[in-house]
Amino acid sequence: MNLSDTFRRCKPLIVYICAGDPSPDQTVEIAERIIRAGADVLELGLPHSDPIADGPVIQSASQRAIASGMNTDLYFDIASRIEGVPKVFMGYYNMVYRRGLERFASDCRSSGICGMIVPDLPIEESHPLREAANRHGIDLINMIAPNTPDKRIREIVSLSSGFVYLVARAGVTGASDDLQESTKHLIDRVPPVIPRAVGFGISRPEHAAELIRAGADGVIIGSACVDLIGRNELDQLEDLIRRMKRAMTKVRVKSTVAIQRS
Amino acid sequence: MGEISCEVRFGRYGGRFVPETLVQPLVELAEAFERLRADPGFLGELSKLMRTFAGRPTPLYRAENLSRALGRTVYLKREDLLHGGAHKINNTLGQGLLARYMKKKRLIAETGAGQHGVATAIVGALLGFETEIYMGEVDIERQRMNVFRMELLGARVIPVRSGSRTLKDAINEALRDWAANYESTHYLLGTVAGPHPYPSMVREFQRVIGDETRSQILAEEKRLPDSIVACVGGGSNAMGIFTSFLEDDVRLIAVEAGGKGPSRGGRSAEHGASLGLGEPGVLHGAMTKVLQDPYGQILESYSIAAGLDYPGVGPELAHLAETGRVKTVMAKDETAIMGFKALSKLEGIIPALESAHAVGYAIEHPEMLGELSVINISGRGDKDLHTVMAHESV
Numbered sequence: 203m204n205l206s207d208t209f210r211r212c213k214p215l216i217v218y219i220c221a222g223d224p225s226p227d228q229t230v231e232i233a234e235r236i237i238r239a240g241a242d243v244l245e246l247g248l249p250h251s252d253p254i255a256d257g258p259v260i261q262s263a264s265q266r267a268i269a270s271g272m273n274t275d276l277y278f279d280i281a282s283r284i285e286g287v288p289k290v291f292m293g294y295y296n297m298v299y300r301r302g303l304e305r306f307a308s309d310c311r312s313s314g315i316c317g318m319i320v321p322d323l324p325i326e327e328s329h330p331l332r333e334a335a336n337r338h339g340i341d342l343i344n345m346i347a348p349n350t351p352d353k354r355i356r357e358i359v360s361l362s363s364g365f366v367y368l369v370a371r372a373g374v375t376g377a378s379d380d381l382q383e384s385t386k387h388l389i390d391r392v393p394p395v396i397p398r399a400v401g402f403g404i405s406r407p408e409h410a411a412e413l414i415r416a417g418a419d420g421v422i423i424g425s426a427c428v429d430l431i432g433r434n435e436l437d438q439l440e441d442l443i444r445r446m447k448r449a450m451t452k453v454r455v456k457s458t459v460a461i462q463r464s
Numbered sequence: 465m466g467e468i469s470c471e472v473r474f475g476r477y478g479g480r481f482v483p484e485t486l487v488q489p490l491v492e493l494a495e496a497f498e499r500l501r502a503d504p505g506f507l508g509e510l511s512k513l514m515r516t517f518a519g520r521p522t523p524l525y526r527a528e529n530l531s532r533a534l535g536r537t538v539y540l541k542r543e544d545l546l547h548g549g550a551h552k553i554n555n556t557l558g559q560g561l562l563a564r565y566m567k568k569k570r571l572i573a574e575t576g577a578g579q580h581g582v583a584t585a586i587v588g589a590l591l592g593f594e595t596e597i598y599m600g601e602v603d604i605e606r607q608r609m610n611v612f613r614m615e616l617l618g619a620r621v622i623p624v625r626s627g628s629r630t631l632k633d634a635i636n637e638a639l640r641d642w643a644a645n646y647e648s649t650h651y652l653l654g655t656v657a658g659p660h661p662y663p664s665m666v667r668e669f670q671r672v673i674g675d676e677t678r679s680q681i682l683a684e685e686k687r688l689p690d691s692i693v694a695c696v697g698g699g700s701n702a703m704g705i706f707t708s709f710l711e712d713d714v715r716l717i718a719v720e721a722g723g724k725g726p727s728r729g730g731r732s733a734e735h736g737a738s739l740g741l742g743e744p745g746v747l748h749g750a751m752t753k754v755l756q757d758p759y760g761q762i763l764e765s766y767s768i769a770a771g772l773d774y775p776g777v778g779p780e781l782a783h784l785a786e787t788g789r790v791k792t793v794m795a796k797d798e799t800a801i802m803g804f805k806a807l808s809k810l811e812g813i814i815p816a817l818e819s820a821h822a823v824g825y826a827i828e829h830p831e832m833l834g835e836l837s838v839i840n841i842s843g844r845g846d847k848d849l850h851t852v853m854a855h856e857s858v
Contacts, residue, residue, distance in 0.1 A: 251627060251731075251761040252747065254639045255483040261626050273759045295481055296746040300760030322481045322746065347485040349646075354487075372485050373644030 203288045204316050205243070205341055205364040209397040213414055214242030215447050216399055218292060218424035220263040221246050221280050222272025223431060232431060232439075233284045239440040240447035241287060245319065245422065248277045248293035255321040257376030259425040263432055274301055282313035290317040290343065290364075295327075303334040310340050317341040317364045325361055332361070343367055346392060348384045355392055365397040365420060370404060377405035377426045386416040394419075407442075407449035414453040421450060472660045475786065477779035480659040482749045486639065489646035494661035496566050501668060510561050517590065518553045519546050520672065524680035524838070529810040534830040539689070539838045541677050541705060544815060550843030551673060551701045552583035556652060558669030560587035563650035570594040570649040574638045576603055576631030577770030578610025579816075579843065580654030585617035587652075595619040598637045600630040603770065610847065628764045631774055635748050655698025656778030659749030663778050670704030677838055678708045690834025691715040694842070695795075695821040697736060697771045699778035701842035706790065715791060717832065718781065719825045721767030722794035728755075728763060736765040738777040739785045739792040747776040753785070768797040768851060769817035771843070793832075799824035801855060804845060816843030817851060 208214050217236050221229050233244055249264035249272055256264070274297060281289055291310055298306045298320060310318060318340055323331065325344060335342040341364025346355055348371060359366060370385040371378070385400065392398050400413050401422030410421045423446060430439040473479055480490060500506040514520040522542045531538045543551040556573075563571060571593040575581030581597040588595030597614055601623045604611055611621050627633035635658070642651040656666045681689055692709060694702035696718040706716045723735035733755045735741065742753035747762055755763040755775035765775040784790040795803070800817055803824025808814045815823055819841045826832075826839055845852075 252632065252636055254636050254748070255485075255643075257640070258626065265627065268761060275759075294746075294760075296754070296756070296762070297760040300745060300756065300758070321483050322749070324480065324482065324484055324487050327479050327481055345484040347483075347488075349488040350484060351488065369483075369485060372646070374483075374640045 205288055208242055208288050209365060209419055212242060213418070213450055214420045215240065215410070215443065215450060216243040216245055216290070216401070216420055216422040217241040217427055217443060218245040218247055218422065219431060220249055220260060220267050220428055221277050222249055222267030222270055223263040223428070224266055225270040226272055226276050226280060229280050230283045232436065235436060235440055236427070236443055237286045239443035241443055243288050243290060244284060245290045245292050245424070246281055246284070248274060248291065248297055250294040250297055253294060255374055257374040257425060259377070259429050259432070260375050263428045266432070278309045278313040281315055288317070289315045290319060291315050292319040292321070295320050295323045298331065303331050307334040307338040307340050311338040315340065317343050319343045319367060321345060325358055345369055346388070348372060348388050352391060359393060359396055362396050365399050366392060367422065368392060368398055368400045370400050370402040375402055375425050377429065378403035381409050381412055385413070389417045407445040410446045411449040411453045414450050421446070471664050474780040474783035476744070477751050477782040478660060478663060479751050480749060481746045481751065482659045483643060485643045486659070489642065490659055490661065496562060497661055497665045500562055500565055506561065506565060510558060513557050513561070514554070514672065517547060518557060521676045522546060524677055524684070526684065527811050530807070533810060534827065534833070536830060536833055537836045538826065538833065539681065540813070541673060541838055541840045543673060543701065544813070544819070544841045544844035548583045548586055549846065550579050550583065550816065551670065551704060552580045552654060553586065554672055554704065555654065555666050555669045555700060556580070556583040556587040559650065559652045560591050560593070563593065563652070564591050566650065568648060568650040570596070570645070571652050572596050572598065572638050572641050572649055573652040573654060574598045574631060574634035575654065576634070576773060577847065578603070578607040578614065579771060579847070581614050581619070581621070582610055582617070584652050585614040585619035588619055589617045597621050598624050598634040598641070600624045600628070600634050602629045603631065607770070630764065632762065632764070639748070655700040656703045656780060657698045657748055657750060657752065657776055663750065663780050666700055667703045667707055667780065670700050671707040673701065673704035673840065674706060674708030677705055681838065685836060687836070688712055688714055689836045689838045691717055691832065691837045692840065693717045693719060693822045693826050693833070693837060694840040695719045695772060695818045696739065696777060696781060697721070697774045697818065698776070699781040701840055703778060703780060705840045710789065715834065716789065717791050717793060717825070718785065719822045720792060720794050721769060721772035721821060722796035722799070723766045723768070724797060731761070732764040732766060733775070734766050735794065736767040736772045736774055737794050738775060739781060740794055742777070750779045752776050752779040753782040768800060768855065769821060771816070771818040772821065793825055795821040795825040799828060801852065803827060804848070804852060813841065814845035815841050816845050817848040819843055820845070
């Protein structure tokens with residue numbers, strides 16, 4: 203299962219969870235429930251002590267996970283036990299660098315992870331990891347922010363495989379009430395030569411639908427789910443994912459119809 | 465300021481390991497710094513403030529009693545006499561003025577003990593910025609006086625409740641704030657750490673310490689010193705005084721916090737010696753030497769001197785230590801306390817506990833100093849009286 207196939211088949215709902223939160227034992231079960239509820243891609247976070255791109259919800263989850271004994275060895279063990287959808291690693295560069303780039307990419311491969319998101323690794327610093335990821339057939343997924351200039355967007359896209367991660371708003375991860383106009387504008391600014399998935403601040407089915415309508419190829423949801431996991435509201439978590447997925451699929455049907463008519 | 469360009473990398477260290485949202489603000493900051501460091505208007509304004517507001521140049525004082533005790537000539541670079549009580553103002557004035565030229569309305573900064581926070585609040589008041597200081601909840605408890613000082617100066621102190629609730633987390637929080645508010649806000653980072661351009665920019669604002677020392681020692685002694693001793697937390701006072709001597713035959717000694725000893729337990733180290741005991745890794749946007757566990761989780765550091773209590777270090781220092789140009793040593797809490805008391809009694813100067821690490825090391829290892837040495841007294845010790853009193857009563 204790889205990311206390109208998934209994006210060809212559908213406009214995926216990508217769901218982030220923090221591995222080891224609330225405990226390493228529970229992560230596999232939580233992931234299975236998420237997949238059963240309709241997640242198309244699982245973004246499995248490796249918790250870090252200093253997550254500078256994350257807001258309070260994911261920070262707390264990371265702290266809980268580290269306190270419960272989460273580490274990189276357990277991470278790959280957990281990842282290899284989750285099946286059914288493509289899995290993407292999300293984690294900070296020091297955790298990757300410390301294990302060794304080659305070893306990390308190889309561990310991704312052998313635990314069935316097909317892509318890597320490293321939020322503190324901009325393209326200027328990404329060459330060594332990109333080489334290692336390529337050698338093991340792993341997509342290194344780049345991020346594009348609302349303030350990324352057009353020329354740099356083209357550079358990022360040219361270095362990307364799998365999909366590009368569009369950061370919906372300035373700042374850090376965390377649920378918000380509204381989508382900004384600049385988010386929709388950002389989708390237009392990124393050439394559709396590679397799938398464009400949008401994340402940061404997406405927490406409601408209507409956000410997801412709006413993004414798909416605006417041309418997004420996929421939607422990433424994180425903090426809203428992590429928040430429910432933190433409160434041990436797993437039924438609500440499944441329900442949220444079901445509603446998100448339904449909202450996205452409805453739009454898709456509409457736009458397909460529109461294309462057929464035209 | 466010198467001619468060294470604004471480097472991105474120092475050997476294998478440095479770089480810009482930040483979320484994409486921060487790349488553009490850092491590019492704009494680097495461009496503004498490159499432009500303004502050659503701008504006579506900016507430089508004139510900065511040097512006037514340094515002279516008339518901060519109190520530069522600071523004396524290079526020949527410490528006769530200490531010299532006699534150690535059997536060699538020792539000078540003290542008196543950064544403790546600057547406004548605010550430490551070298552921190554050199555950098556905050558530079559960046560504050562830069563922020564004004566960049567038309568920013570708001571300053572944010574991190575602080576551990578509160579010294580950089582106070583220096584930022586001073587400049588915020590002077591130049592008319594809205595100023596917000598991120599400070600760990602644990603540090604707020606430990607440093608109530610500095611919190612009050614910052615508030616008096618018109619700054620707002622924002623408690624940081626994440627992670628270890630200390631300096632490292634205050635930096636994380638400031639970076640997160642900046643990612644959301646960079647259009648209006650300048651992040652006034654307090655040391656030579658962090659992503660490019662901070663390590664080289666802060667060094668350039670601090671190198672006035674070494675530039676002055678160089679001309680002062682040449683005027684007094686007609687020669688360069690055999691050694692320069694400075695304490696290292698993030699490394700801004702050390703890089704400030706070392707930079708002017710990198711090409712010379714001068715031994716540069718970086719004294720890190722040895723804390724209680726070179727061990728670690730659980731998620732904390734018992735010291736702050738990133739250069740001596742850390743390993744390469746990424747912290748706060750730079751590849752540098754970092755105190756970390758085998759998986760790459762950052763450890764909490766420890767020192768009796770809050771300004772040395774940091775699990776990373778400036779990337780240029782990591783490079784200079786690795787090439788051997790800078791000699792890295794450690795002074796434990798006890799050595800710092802000894803240096804604190806000794807300098808007070810011998811010279812009538814109460815040094816900051818940070819600077820006392822350099823003093824204590826010099827007293828314990830006079831053979832390392834050569835015949836003529838300069839110790840950088842990066843700050844004054846008034847802020848540390850309660851710490852030393854508490855230490856005495858234990």
